[in-house]
Amino acid sequence: MPPFTKGSSRVPTPAYHQSTIIPGRSSCQQRRVVSTAPIQHIQDLSGPEQRLLNKLYEGLIGGQRASLAESITLVETQHPRKKELAQVLLQRVLAYRKEQESRNGGKPVAFRVGLSGPPGAGKSSFIEVVGKMLTARGHKVSVLAVDPSSCTTGGSLLGDKTRMTELSRDMNAFIRPSPASGTLGGVTRTTNEAVVLCEGAGYDIVLVETVGVGQSEFAVADMVDMFVLLIPPAGGDELQGIKRGIIERADLVVVTKSDGDLVVPARRIQTEYTSALKLLRRQSKSWNPKVVRASSYTSEGIPEVWAKMESYRDAMLASGELQGRRRAQQKVWMWSLIQENVLQHFQNHPSVRDSLPHLEERVTKGAISPGLAADLLLKAFSSS
Amino acid sequence: MPPFTKGSSRVPTPAYHQSTIIPGRSSCQQRRVVSTAPIQHIQDLSGPEQRLLNKLYEGLIGGQRASLAESITLVETQHPRKKELAQVLLQRVLAYRKEQESRNGGKPVAFRVGLSGPPGAGKSSFIEVVGKMLTARGHKVSVLAVDPSSCTTGGSLLGDKTRMTELSRDMNAFIRPSPASGTLGGVTRTTNEAVVLCEGAGYDIVLVETVGVGQSEFAVADMVDMFVLLIPPAGGDELQGIKRGIIERADLVVVTKSDGDLVVPARRIQTEYTSALKLLRRQSKSWNPKVVRASSYTSEGIPEVWAKMESYRDAMLASGELQGRRRAQQKVWMWSLIQENVLQHFQNHPSVRDSLPHLEERVTKGAISPGLAADLLLKAFSSS
Numbered sequence: 052m053p054p055f056t057k058g059s060s061r062v063p064t065p066a067y068h069q070s071t072i073i074p075g076r077s078s079c080q081q082r083r084v085v086s087t088a089p090i091q092h093i094q095d096l097s098g099p100e101q102r103l104l105n106k107l108y109e110g111l112i113g114g115q116r117a118s119l120a121e122s123i124t125l126v127e128t129q130h131p132r133k134k135e136l137a138q139v140l141l142q143r144v145l146a147y148r149k150e151q152e153s154r155n156g157g158k159p160v161a162f163r164v165g166l167s168g169p170p171g172a173g174k175s176s177f178i179e180v181v182g183k184m185l186t187a188r189g190h191k192v193s194v195l196a197v198d199p200s201s202c203t204t205g206g207s208l209l210g211d212k213t214r215m216t217e218l219s220r221d222m223n224a225f226i227r228p229s230p231a232s233g234t235l236g237g238v239t240r241t242t243n244e245a246v247v248l249c250e251g252a253g254y255d256i257v258l259v260e261t262v263g264v265g266q267s268e269f270a271v272a273d274m275v276d277m278f279v280l281l282i283p284p285a286g287g288d289e290l291q292g293i294k295r296g297i298i299e300r301a302d303l304v305v306v307t308k309s310d311g312d313l314v315v316p317a318r319r320i321q322t323e324y325t326s327a328l329k330l331l332r333r334q335s336k337s338w339n340p341k342v343v344r345a346s347s348y349t350s351e352g353i354p355e356v357w358a359k360m361e362s363y364r365d366a367m368l369a370s371g372e373l374q375g376r377r378r379a380q381q382k383v384w385m386w387s388l389i390q391e392n393v394l395q396h397f398q399n400h401p402s403v404r405d406s407l408p409h410l411e412e413r414v415t416k417g418a419i420s421p422g423l424a425a426d427l428l429l430k431a432f433s434s435s
Numbered sequence: 436m437p438p439f440t441k442g443s444s445r446v447p448t449p450a451y452h453q454s455t456i457i458p459g460r461s462s463c464q465q466r467r468v469v470s471t472a473p474i475q476h477i478q479d480l481s482g483p484e485q486r487l488l489n490k491l492y493e494g495l496i497g498g499q500r501a502s503l504a505e506s507i508t509l510v511e512t513q514h515p516r517k518k519e520l521a522q523v524l525l526q527r528v529l530a531y532r533k534e535q536e537s538r539n540g541g542k543p544v545a546f547r548v549g550l551s552g553p554p555g556a557g558k559s560s561f562i563e564v565v566g567k568m569l570t571a572r573g574h575k576v577s578v579l580a581v582d583p584s585s586c587t588t589g590g591s592l593l594g595d596k597t598r599m600t601e602l603s604r605d606m607n608a609f610i611r612p613s614p615a616s617g618t619l620g621g622v623t624r625t626t627n628e629a630v631v632l633c634e635g636a637g638y639d640i641v642l643v644e645t646v647g648v649g650q651s652e653f654a655v656a657d658m659v660d661m662f663v664l665l666i667p668p669a670g671g672d673e674l675q676g677i678k679r680g681i682i683e684r685a686d687l688v689v690v691t692k693s694d695g696d697l698v699v700p701a702r703r704i705q706t707e708y709t710s711a712l713k714l715l716r717r718q719s720k721s722w723n724p725k726v727v728r729a730s731s732y733t734s735e736g737i738p739e740v741w742a743k744m745e746s747y748r749d750a751m752l753a754s755g756e757l758q759g760r761r762r763a764q765q766k767v768w769m770w771s772l773i774q775e776n777v778l779q780h781f782q783n784h785p786s787v788r789d790s791l792p793h794l795e796e797r798v799t800k801g802a803i804s805p806g807l808a809a810d811l812l813l814k815a816f817s818s819s
Contacts, residue, residue: 138804138806138807138810141804141807142803142804142807145801145802145803145804146802148801149801149802240806243804243805243806244804244806247804296680296683298714298715299680323710323713323714324714326707326710326711327710327711327714327715329707330682330707330708330711331682331711377801378799378800378801381798381799381801381805382795382798382799382805384805384806385794385795385798385805385806385808385809385812388805388806388809389778389781389809389812389813390774390778392809392813393777393778393781393813393816394773394774394777396817397773397777410769411766411769414765414766414769415762415765415766416762417529417532417533417761417762417765418529418530418533419526419529420522420525420526420529420627420628420631421627421765421766421768421769421772422522422525422624422627422628422768422769422772423522423525423526424769425769425770425772425773425776426522428769428773429773429776429777432777433780
């Protein structure tokens with residue numbers, strides 16, 4: 052296992068800035084015979100298991116909120132057998148959704164919108180107001196949350212029903228807090244799968260909310276059709292809470308709380324972000340990021356925000372970019388899970404665990420080169 | 436090998452946006468007895484090998500350009516035994532540099548500056564003018580280039596001596612084009628090691644130049660003390676060549692070609708970037724990114740650019756941030772190499788190679804979930 056193979060097309064590029072690695076595929080894969088049927092490794096289902104899955108599936112596609120909630124709980128489980136059952140359920144829902152999509156001329160059955168912003172941007176109020184407007188217009192709206200800190204704080208504040216009192220009582224809305232799993236990878240995998248379940252249950256708008264904890268905003272931007280950044284009408288230090296790089300991922304920036312005395316600062320922030328976005332590279336050929344103002348308190352600007360979101364969706368669907376982005380996201384996500392797992396495997400290797408602390412310390416002190424340390428660790432990993 | 440272990444502190448975070456993964460260290464590493472001496476795996480050196488290394492080392496620390504060039508060539512080699520020799524040489528130079536640093540009160544022996552910018556920003560002219568000014572002031576300047584495209588184009592344009600005619604004839608300057616290795620990982624590893632060799636040879640200023648190819652700008656930003664972005668005084672489409680996210684990595688933005696008719700547009704660009712940078716999150720507590728104008732043609736602004744670079748260095752050294760950044764870079768670099776190699780190992784695994792094309796296709800089409808595909812591939816990887 053030489054560390055670098057000259058000119059090999061299969062060597063993956065380090066994820067210097069990308070969301071995750073998508074290693075280049077080899078052009079000489081000759082033995083492509085083995086067809087791994089997706090769930091063939093799952094043992095025959097017992098009678099009760101079969102009945103449970105049937106009940107969940109029927110309830111879910113029937114649009115029952117209790118079945119949807121129970122299905123998401125199954126997807127979140129850490130229990131090995133239940134995890135397998137969750138995958139069987141997910142396969143059935145994926146097939147159902149695919150069928151619906153082909154009836155729909157290949158168009159996605161739902162619009163996935165990511166929402167982020169620094170603390171104090173008013174995310175919950177915004178989602179409450181937008182969500183209620185959408186259900187009043189006949190949409191079914193689900194709200195999911197990604198908060199990798201929830202495992203340490205002992206529970207998620209995000210997607211907390213008490214903060215969206217009206218929406219949580221709305222029969223056409225479904226609100227789910229962040230799963231309390233140990234890693235961002237775990238949380239985002241679960242959320243990705245919960246999105247599929249919500250779509251199967253007939254929710255045509257899926258909102259994924261996150262805070263700027265760790266890399267969660269980038270994880271959310273990587274799983275939605277549109278990424279919306281909420282900014283409060285404040286300057287200076289407050290805006291320091293916005294993660295570097297995330298502004299460039301925004302398809303739409305909403306300056307919130309644009310009412311009363313805050314209209315003037317909100318306008319100023321709007322102008323500043325409009326100029327700043329012009330200097331940043333465009334993500335899409337069919338859409339230029341916009342900056343709008345809105346107030347969740349007076350509802351001023353809220354219908355316009357949704358109109359902008361709809362024009363984004365229409366433009367991206369018409370150009371095929373939305374569909375392309377989804378395909379790319381699936382692949383990125385698969386490689387991200389593989390990467391996380393394989394590196395974990397590496398770190399748990401006994402020889403690596405023996406040498407790592409010492410070598411890492413020497414590297415940090417500049418006593419040996421990072422290249423040599425990596426070589427030594429890789430040698431330890433591959434030799435036993 | 437379960438894909439996600441709940442609450443495990445050893446599970447690495449996917450590199451959603453970070454340069455590279457630095458997995459969390461376990462707190463329960465009990466068997467930390469084995470001390471892997473850095474180069475103990477290298478067989479005894481033969482007489483000629485010993486003499487070669489001695490000659491290179493003595494020449495290098497004596498400041499001979501030919502020895503430095505030959506040492507970098509050794510570091511760039513793909514030959515297994517020569518690679519080992521390169522590591523022995525590097526160890527000696529690292530030890531020498533460390534000794535110098537401790538004599539210097541722990542201060543780094545050189546200032547490492549990364550330079551980037553879109554095509555047409557005038558990078559070569561800028562380096563020529565700044566480099567000559569610095570050698571005239573008694574500095575020794577080396578210029579290294581990172582261009583991962585050089586392997587496909589059959590040679591690097593960057594760091595091309597013909598584009599820096601005067602500097603290349605300067606006895607206090609050393610110019611080295613990009614190595615023609617196959618991967619960005621390979622090129623950046625080599626460049627990192629070349630930086631160490633230049634410092635050993637007494638160069639107190641190391642400039643690392645790159646173009647915006649792939650992720651090379653981020654790789655360079657991750658290996659220097661200061662990252663400088665050069666921007667031409669042009670608007671609109673030209674600026675689209677600037678990679679997303681890279682503006683936020685810049686410690687200094689230089690608007691180039693600020694002379695004659697271009698002074699007015701250069702001023703406008705300067706104002707725009709100054710406002711834009713205010714909206715971006717600060718990277719450092721001791722430095723606010725600045726935007727300056729300069730002309731390589733009239734030399735106007737060039738001494739001021741260098742003065743800004745010196746105040747950056749002084750502020751970062753005084754706060755200890757520069758030293759901290761270097762320590763973090765070393766660790767990031769080690770993990771980046773490990774990640775690249777381990778994923779390559781994964782992809783070359785026969786069972787993975789058999790299943791990958793089929794599974795990847797199904798994931799892209801939305802027929803199976805990325806999570807299930809990752810599980811199946813990881814199962815194939817770990818079961819044989």
